[in-house]
Amino acid sequence: MLLHDVVVGKRDFQKFRGVIENGLFDDIIRLSKKLRNKRVLYINSNQNRGGVYEHLTSLVPLLRDLHIKIDWKAITEVPADFYEVTKLLYNGIQGIEHNFTLKEWKIYEDFNKRIAKEIEDDPWDFVLVQDHQMLGSSMQMNKKSRIKWIWQSHSETHNPTKSLIKQLQKYLEPYEGIIFYFPEYVIPGLNSRRLTTSSIAIDPLSAKNKTISIDEAKQVVKRFGIDLGRPFITQVSRIDSWKDFPGVVDAWLLAKKQIPQLQLVLIGAVSLNNIHAKAIIELIEKKAMGEKDLHLLVNQVERKDIKAFQTASNIVIQKSLREGFGLTVSEALWSGTPVIGGNVGGIKHQIVNGKCGYLVGSIEECYRRIVELIQNPNKAQEMGQFGREYIRKNFLLPRLMRDELKLMVELMN
Template sequence: MKKMLMVATVPSMIGQFNMNNISILLDLGYEVHVACNWNDRSVWTQEKVDNLKNKLNDLKVKFYQIDFSRSIFDLKNHFESYKQILELTNKNKYNFIHCHTPIASVITRLVCKKSRIKCIYTAHGFHFYKGAPLINWMIFYPIEKYLSKYTDILITINKEDYNRAKNSFKMKAIEYIPGVGVDIQKFQLDDFDRDSYRKQLGLNKNDFMILSVGELNTNKNHQVILKAIAKLNNPNIKYMIAGKGNLKSYLIMLSKKLRIENQVTLLGFRKDIAALLQSSDLFAFPSKREGLGLAAIEAMASGLPLITSNIQGIKDYLIEGITGYSCNSNDVNAFASNIKLLYENQKKRKNISESNKKFVKKFDKKITEKIMKDIYFNALLNCGGSRKK
């Protein structure tokens, strides 16, 4: 039986973005193995990790511990991870490897180079992009350009990354997919009691709810929305964030400092994202970097207007005044102005809602699944597993 290995730094990348890929590979007759750092808790709870392991066991997918670190400076761990992946590939003789996340993919492609194993790499948003810090270009760009020579298929999920890689890198093939795909129907709830759910969330009839979904970290940039809300001085505007992360204490402290603590709720990890979206009036996505931004696309599927930063993958779906409004990621005044605009203009919100329900169809998971099946089948199923010397 043909074997393949799926590699990522953390379990969430497998559980959130690759279960459909695993199903496709199993249907194509592959024995699928998964490798990541199962001990990492920076994104997922122990419960979610255990649930993923149970799902993989049910699918008869083997999984392995690799001591990946998320820090680019943890050279000792990177070397250990390299040895672990190399040992795994020597033992299992994979036909190909599909890797994700920057650090894991650097290490894995070096192993593929040494072992002459075919490699697919999905870039979920390069760290170098228009407007990125110079340090990102100095570190990540030369590494990605060099390793592109040892990448059989590079998959990009936004057009900026696709065009840059196509023009500057040396991978054997490049593909564009519209993200990992969204189950659109899941977010268009029928017979949803919006008023009742909002009441459970502690919202009054006149409250205007802004929602963000994502890890509480520097990149997600939730603090800019807090500052924008404070500037508006409107107690009816409420902000809820679904997610966990190491900036929780900072965001609580900042909301108190800005005297908007009664308008801000940190919801933690939630399983009811579709219901939260349906209960909201506006979706805020002010990230400093996004490969595409699944959370915002899910919000579009729910019919929510967007206010976003104007960077990288977000540009693929943020059409000014049509699907929402964008701002420089650090422009508090612009975010405040756009929140005020949509707060005051119900007709505009309704028009954007209808536009988003139509526009989001191009990100339907059925489209992505078909592209991935073609990539796996046409590019790899009919060729040997080793790269020629």
């Protein structure tokens, strides 16, 4: 078996009353009642890490609490050749050219045939595919299958390579519904009647995002050697070239010339055999040249402790060069901390420029905004307060729940 059940705990949707607006709460209850006799399957390619994993860990038990028959299955292991092809596919969706061979497409489709076979053995009403690795599985199904397929794209898809567009159109043709984060992410040439837009969102009541006091946050941060008597800025993300950790270091070093006491915390997650990430870490260390105020915390900070850094930091940075969404932006703003982010992808939708942080397009611009907010703490505090309310209205999980439930109800009819 390739797909395995993912075990999650129980949640109580009623606890969102008072956190979200009453109209949204009531909409979700109304829509969920229409789906109580339906079987819904979520599938993704990783069952223990990443933004999609965190999202489903919250979403699945909440939908179950609304008496919808939800299952969640994930791939635990994939062959090395399939992994390499899906990595190339991901890069192609992001706009990096690669001439796929027939052999590579056969590797991809053969694996998806195996996924499809496992799925069609059960009487699902809806299957929601959460990533590109299994995008091709719906076209491998028996044509008589009554399953309604939905693809939820979690990538920045506005600029796939020209050679890849036709292949994506082919794989997406059998899908009844397709969800993109934002209108500009819609892949060209798709049937518009099946499209909807709804971005991923954060769960404000999860252990990771639940509000903590500044004193609690400082106690956690202090354990990692951060000097609480001096300002510090933080970036949290996986370590890859799109997150531009080296650019953050450059901006910090420039800011440090005006604010010598400024500390930088880089929190990164990376697999031990990722040679590209290791090269980035080496570059960071080379740029910092032994600077003691750089705190490079690789695979050291547990998920539950990230909230403390997002709460206690003077500023959170997310200087991505490309970004499908960037959950850490919403997480930081929900923590009441202003964010300086790259003017790309989903970050542009989360940061109201000049209101809850700044959008930047260069190292120079990033450094100037860092200096501005460190030297104007009252302004930074006002931005953090604005940001928390903006996230409450636009990027909390119940809004996404409503959007997905609404789509399934529409497809039923």
